[in-house]
Amino acid sequence: LRTGKLVKSVAMGTPLGNLVRVRDRLISYDGARVRSFYVAEALASQVAARLDDKPDDAWALARKGELRLAEGDAEAALVLLRRSLVQDKADETKRTIVDVTLQLLRSDANSYVEAGESALPLAERPAERVELLRRIAVGYADGDQPRQAYANCLRLVDELGQQPRLAQSVVSEPQTGYRVRIDRWLQGFMKRLQRQIADAPQTED
Numbered sequence: 001l002r003t004g005k006l007v008k009s010v011a012m013g014t015p016l017g018n019l020v021r022v023r024d025r026l027i028s029y030d031g032a033r034v035r036s037f038y039v040a041e042a043l044a045s046q047v048a049a050r051l052d053d054k055p056d057d058a059w060a061l062a063r064k065g066e067l068r069l070a071e072g073d074a075e076a077a078l079v080l081l082r083r084s085l086v087q088d089k090a091d092e093t094k095r096t097i098v099d100v101t102l103q104l105l106r107s108d109a110n111s112y113v114e115a116g117e118s119a120l121p122l123a124e125r126p127a128e129r130v131e132l133l134r135r136i137a138v139g140y141a142d143g144d145q146p147r148q149a150y151a152n153c154l155r156l157v158d159e160l161g162q163q164p165r166l167a168q169s170v171v172s173e174p175q176t177g178y179r180v181r182i183d184r185w186l187q188g189f190m191k192r193l194q195r196q197i198a199d200a201p202q203t204e205d
Contacts, residue, residue, distance in 0.1 A: 018030065040067060040070065043063055043067065044067055046060075046063075047060045047063045047064045047067065051064070056083070056086075056087050057087075058084045058085075058087035058088035058090070058093075059084075059088075061080050061081070061083050061084035061087070062080070062081060062084040062090065062092070062093050062096070064080050065077040065078070065079075065080035065081040065084065065096070065100075066096065068080060069096075069100060074100050074103050074104050074107075075104065077100055078097065078100045078101065078104065078115065081093055081096055081097045081100065082097065082118075085097065094122040094124075095122075095124075097119055097122055098119050098122055098123045098128050098132070101115050101116055101118075101119035101132070102119075102128070102131060102132065102135065105132070105135035105136070105138075105139065106135065109135050109136070109138040109139030109142055110139045110140075110142035110143040111139075112139065113136055113139035113140060113143065116132050116135060116136040116139065117136060119132060120132055120133070120136075126159070126162070126163040126166055127166060127169070129159055130156065130159055130160065130163065130166050130169075130182065131171070133152060133155055133156040133159055134156060134171070134182070134185075134186075136152050137149045137150075137152040137153050137156060137189070138189075140152060141189075141193065141196075146193045146196040146197050146200065147197055149193050150190065150193045150194070150197060153186060153189065153190050153193065156186060157186070160182070160183065160186075166182065167181075167182060167183040168181055168182075168183065169181070169182055170182070171185060173185055
């Protein structure tokens with residue numbers, strides 16, 4: 001603090017307000033709301049104690065997953081969050097699983113297709129379901145499975161049909177990073193898959 005050197009940064013979903021530390025918590029407050037966050041070291045100690053006492057403690061498993069996520073290990077975080085969900089179907093845990101799964105799919109869609117499929121039933125917000133379906137389709141395509149990718153695109157078409165406003169939302173094109181409307185991206189992506197399916201060798205029944 002004295003030298004003004006940034007030691008570590010942590011991504012937050014929304015901007016923080018004024019910050020005050022109260023014992024083991026960090027309080028963020030502004031004109032709209034007050035939020036409380038655990039201090040990592042104190043939380044880690046509490047989590048370790050609870051897991052020593054009860055290895056399947058849902059709260060502790062979820063918090064340990066969040067700690068792993070803060071450390072940059074999204075894959076380990078997802079494993080812990082799923083273990084927590086088995087014990088307690090907490091909405092917060094479901095939302096975090098969806099967020100982490102999307103993060104993994106954006107980094108390597110092909111490797112996390114199954115994780116994406118598992119997260120779909122947990123996604124309550126239409127925008128999350130649309131992005132999951134889109135990334136899963138890309139994952140299948142990256143894994144040389146154009147038919148599965150195309151089938152997933154049809155699921156995405158159905159989802160967008162129920163949420164027409166989302167069809168005009170702008171997203172990042174996975175291969176290039178360009179910004180494009182999702183309906184236009186889907187149209188071009190499905191045409192490419194159709195060509196791949198047509199060019200694929202036919203197998204005999």
